[in-house]
Structure formats: structure tokens, C-alpha cells
Amino acid sequence: MDTTASKVSRIDRKIKKCTLCPLHKGRTNAVPGDGPIHDLNIMIVGEAPGRNEDLAGKPFVGSGGKLLDSILKEAGLNRSEVYITNIVKCRPPKNRKPKTHEVETCTSNYLERQIELLKPKLICTLGATALKYFTGETNMGENHGKLVRSKKNDGLSFFPTYHPAAIFRNRSLKEVLQEDIRKIPFVLKKVKEEGANKQGIV
Ligand code: URA
Numbered sequence: 001m002d003t004t005a006s007k008v009s010r011i012d013r014k015i016k017k018c019t020l021c022p023l024h025k026g027r028t029n030a031v032p033g034d035g036p037i038h039d040l041n042i043m044i045v046g047e048a049p050g051r052n053e054d055l056a057g058k059p060f061v062g063s064g065g066k067l068l069d070s071i072l073k074e075a076g077l078n079r080s081e082v083y084i085t086n087i088v089k090c091r092p093p094k095n096r097k098p099k100t101h102e103v104e105t106c107t108s109n110y111l112e113r114q115i116e117l118l119k120p121k122l123i124c125t126l127g128a129t130a131l132k133y134f135t136g137e138t139n140m141g142e143n144h145g146k147l148v149r150s151k152k153n154d155g156l157s158f159f160p161t162y163h164p165a166a167i168f169r170n171r172s173l174k175e176v177l178q179e180d181i182r183k184i185p186f187v188l189k190k191v192k193e194e195g196a197n198k199q200g201i202v
Pocket of ligand 1: 046047048049050053058059060061064086
């Protein structure tokens with residue numbers, strides 16, 4: 001096995017056995033993430049596994065995941081080309097929002113390491129928890145559908161949008177999410193061209 005693959009498997013194994021925060025107590029399965037690990041263009045980061053994800057050990061396999069898959073497909077993106085993970089890897093009780101110390105523990109031990117290893121060119125954040133974690137912003141209305149450079153993760157490019165679950169509460173957001181996700185291939189192209197320019201390739 002090559003080094004990236006073995007390092008990713010090592011993190012996955014650690015996540016599956018993790019007891020660093022109280023969320024481990026209620027889980028059936030931890031959900032490390034899923035997707036390609038070489039030449040990764042897009043990483044999608046949600047909030048936390050829900051009931052179906054906890055049972056399956058895979059991210060976004062419930063109704064929100066099905067909606068996400070279909071919106072990605074409409075935008076010409078196949079789920080198999082993106083790496084999907086979450087801010088926290090274990091399901092919070094009754095799907096409550098993860099607490100600050102749970103976010104800090106899980107991201108500092110796992111998500112940051114996944115990003116370092118997989119080096120995604122663009123990180124699409126779904127929902128308020130991922131938006132706040134990566135960009136410090138709290139206003140989704142002002143920040144969705146735009147390329148955001150993070151102050152925290154040097155050189156990383158973020159594209160925040162709504163969480164698919166928000167559409168079940170407010171149907172009018174479906175078109176907004178669709179429109180945002182349709183922009184991703186163009187935003188990715190821009191980010192790649194900028195990267196190539198910086199390295200003197202173009
Ligand atoms: N919601 C999330 O944020 N992540 C999942 O994996 C499933 C639902």
C-alpha cells in the first residue's frame with residue numbers, strides 16, 4: 001500500500017476506536033469519511049453523522065445524502081470524485097449540534113490531519129458548523145456560493161453553502177443550494193489556475 005493510503009487507513013482506524021470526547025459513548029460506528037485519496041480536487045465537509053450514517057459508518061447516506069448526490073450529479077459532479085467527511089466523526093445525541101470542545105477535539109486530531117494528507121484543492125462546507133469552523137463566519141446568507149480564503153488554514157480555498165438538511169426545513173433553499181453547487185466546477189478551475197500560476201506552471 002502506498003504511503004498516503006496507509007496513512008489515511010491509520011487515521012480511519014484511530015477514528016473508529018476514538019474515545020477522546022463524550023460522543024463516542026453513543027455511537028454505533030464512527031464515520032471517518034469516504035472518497036478518493038489521490039489528486040483530490042474537492043472535499044465536502046458536513047457537520048456530523050446522523051442516524052443512518054452512524055449505522056452504516058459512511059457519511060451522507062440518509063435522505064440528506066441522497067439529495068446531495070442528486071444535486072452533485074446535476075452539476076456534473078459524481079459523488080465518487082469527491083471526498084466527503086464531517087466536522088465531528090461520531091453522531092451527537094438526538095442529532096444535536098456538536099459542542100465546542102467536541103469540535104475542537106475531533107478537528108485537531110482528525111479533520112486537520114485528513115486535510116493535510118489529502119490536500120484537497122477546494123473544500124465545500126455544508127451548513128453553519130463547517131462554515132464557522134473554517135472561516136470564522138456565522139452568516140450563511142452572506143457567505144454561501146462564494147470562494148472564501150481562510151485566515152486559519154493557510155492557502156486553502158473554501159466554498160461554503162447550505163446543508164442539505166436545511167432544505168427539508170425550508171424548500172426555497174433547494175434552488176440556492178443547486179445554484180451554489182453548479183458553480184463548483186468553475187470555482188475549482190479558477191483555484192487550479194491560480195495554483196498553477198503560483199508555481200510558474202502556466
Ligand atoms: N449530516 C451531516 O452533516 N453529515 C452526514 O454525514 C449526514 C448528515
